[in-house]
Amino acid sequence: MNQQTPYMPELATIVETFDETPDIKTFRVVYQDPARMAAFRFEPGQVGQISVFGTGESTFVINSPPTRMDYLQFTVMRVGELTHRLHTLKAGDPIGLRAPLGNHFPYQDMKGKDIVFVGGGVGMAPLRTLLLFMLDNRKDYGKITLIYGGRTPAHLCYKQELKEWAERGDMQVELTVDNGDQNWKGRVGVVPAVLTELGTSPENAVAVTCGPPIMIRFTVQALEKLGFKDEQIVTTLERRMKCGVGVCGRCNIGDKFVCVDGPVFTQAQLRQMPQEF
Amino acid sequence: MVVRFLPADAVADVTAAWARDYHVLAPVREGSAVVYRTWARDMHPFLGRPPTASAKQALLPQTENLFNYTYRKDKDDLTRTEVFVSEALPPEPTLILGPRPCDARGVRLLDRVFLDRGVTDAQYKARRAATYFVTVACDEPENTCFCHWTGGGPRDENGSDVMLHPVKGGFAVRALTEAGEKIAASIPEAPAEVQKELEEKLANPPAMPAAPDLSTAPESFLKIFGDMDFWMDESARCLSCGVCTYLCPACSCFNITDENSGLKGRRLRTWDTCMSALYTLEGSGHNPRPNRSHRLRNRVGHKFCYHPREVEKQGALEFSCTGCGRCIKSCPVSVDIRRVVLDMIERGAAAAPEVKP
Numbered sequence: 001m002n003q004q005t006p007y008m009p010e011l012a013t014i015v016e017t018f019d020e021t022p023d024i025k026t027f028r029v030v031y032q033d034p035a036r037m038a039a040f041r042f043e044p045g046q047v048g049q050i051s052v053f054g055t056g057e058s059t060f061v062i063n064s065p066p067t068r069m070d071y072l073q074f075t076v077m078r079v080g081e082l083t084h085r086l087h088t089l090k091a092g093d094p095i096g097l098r099a100p101l102g103n104h105f106p107y108q109d110m111k112g113k114d115i116v117f118v119g120g121g122v123g124m125a126p127l128r129t130l131l132l133f134m135l136d137n138r139k140d141y142g143k144i145t146l147i148y149g150g151r152t153p154a155h156l157c158y159k160q161e162l163k164e165w166a167e168r169g170d171m172q173v174e175l176t177v178d179n180g181d182q183n184w185k186g187r188v189g190v191v192p193a194v195l196t197e198l199g200t201s202p203e204n205a206v207a208v209t210c211g212p213p214i215m216i217r218f219t220v221q222a223l224e225k226l227g228f229k230d231e232q233i234v235t236t237l238e239r240r241m242k243c244g245v246g247v248c249g250r251c252n253i254g255d256k257f258v259c260v261d262g263p264v265f266t267q268a269q270l271r272q273m274p275q276e277f
Numbered sequence: 278m279v280v281r282f283l284p285a286d287a288v289a290d291v292t293a294a295w296a297r298d299y300h301v302l303a304p305v306r307e308g309s310a311v312v313y314r315t316w317a318r319d320m321h322p323f324l325g326r327p328p329t330a331s332a333k334q335a336l337l338p339q340t341e342n343l344f345n346y347t348y349r350k351d352k353d354d355l356t357r358t359e360v361f362v363s364e365a366l367p368p369e370p371t372l373i374l375g376p377r378p379c380d381a382r383g384v385r386l387l388d389r390v391f392l393d394r395g396v397t398d399a400q401y402k403a404r405r406a407a408t409y410f411v412t413v414a415c416d417e418p419e420n421t422c423f424c425h426w427t428g429g430g431p432r433d434e435n436g437s438d439v440m441l442h443p444v445k446g447g448f449a450v451r452a453l454t455e456a457g458e459k460i461a462a463s464i465p466e467a468p469a470e471v472q473k474e475l476e477e478k479l480a481n482p483p484a485m486p487a488a489p490d491l492s493t494a495p496e497s498f499l500k501i502f503g504d505m506d507f508w509m510d511e512s513a514r515c516l517s518c519g520v521c522t523y524l525c526p527a528c529s530c531f532n533i534t535d536e537n538s539g540l541k542g543r544r545l546r547t548w549d550t551c552m553s554a555l556y557t558l559e560g561s562g563h564n565p566r567p568n569r570s571h572r573l574r575n576r577v578g579h580k581f582c583y584h585p586r587e588v589e590k591q592g593a594l595e596f597s598c599t600g601c602g603r604c605i606k607s608c609p610v611s612v613d614i615r616r617v618v619l620d621m622i623e624r625g626a627a628a629a630p631e632v633k634p
Contacts, residue, residue, distance in 0.1 A: 007533065055535060083560065096360075096362070213563055247391060250530060253565075255583035255584075275503060276571065
């Protein structure tokens, strides 16, 4: 990102889009300047601001891992003005991009540990970047478990990858939905319940969670019951953001800004902050 | 230091002369308000009382162009578009006439946000370097003034290039910076009696009631953060109108939006207000600050806790408040931030050391 003109996006092109769920779409983008694309570096968990000129800008996590740099992938749920417009774009269309922004998952501190990913809905996106990064560096990490839930089977993102991950043999995938359909043979129920049922051990483990606020709240409670300490729980927060560089003011929690001091926080860090989520 | 004399009836002419070299923002009366307008012929600057609006618009305009963009359609395939972006024009040198010492001093609070927080806001930096403050010293602080609570004073010189002191028949003028010397150069030297009047004035600063000790404000705020009864009480009258933030010299939060016109448009930065529920409303419908109590708490917290904590590494206790009193004077329901802060300190002192929500 340009330090002198922090609000000026760089031009990028969408190279591929596909539907994940009825209201979630994935976009693969590359910078228009090949030299910029080749030099682009980021850490898992960092975010980017996508511009659709004429509508505005919004923050999304880069959900492809830094180990796979053919394109930058973003997964976008259609909820507001910007995301509605973004969903109408197709391969070849230009967008603006300001990236990378924010901090990242403390993956260095997670080396040698068992990792439990707990995700809900589009909250799988930031988990995906870290999960793929870890799978690409598989020997650095212990047991990897993914617990992922959606409203219905159709509302799970990355369906093909979920299948591949389950078949890899070197990680455990547990899927659950709030409401199944006639073809669904998996679990029905909320994510925290699956976590409790699996009885995941906090021994030498780190839990990484992202999803709707209500899911995060109950997931943290379930993790605590299992014996996870605050330092062992990592989450990534969402806030309404504009500038993305800690200036415009709106994403503050106390004297921290989610856009620069976050979006990734441990539960221990969150406990030190004024409780305003 | 040379003291100059600007007769009251020469203010308009001198301002007109400045307007040849600078974009001049001058205070004019509009209804019962005093607002800054770009100088135009036949305009009468009004320096009789502090402007209703703060001077921040010279550095952070209400609406500012960040950059322009243009779409171009591919003539052979109309579904294909290209987009081009271009930078906004640099600001022109600006002279702002009529701010008060609290306003000029408050600029450093904006610097904290736009220059010191990690990124340099180029547009702010350019405006900052090209903006000059011709400040009017205060002889009679109003009952909403509390600049001395936050380290200022009615004749504080920080941030001013030229200071105008009201004297009989006009203003005694003192240049405080090199740029100020240039601005004041055309004003004739003051006669002896004006110099004497000024000396007497400076020797007798206007009396203000003793300032309370606010050093425990940051700690008190955190202690009672979860005390929603307190915040509900303090915010019960608030209408979320946001006038306090728009008039505040230290409030700098902004929104970024696109303004489209056919295949062209510009990305704008505009003032925003944390008193609005929309400020933090997320696309999902989740809002971390859904009620007025949360929002007033955030505003007071930002000024009297988060900001001081952010800058405390540099030593002194600094609030993100200049004590100008505009938020008190213009609040339609008489919310008084002084009262809120004092209540907060009192409540905090009474509270147990650890109050977790």
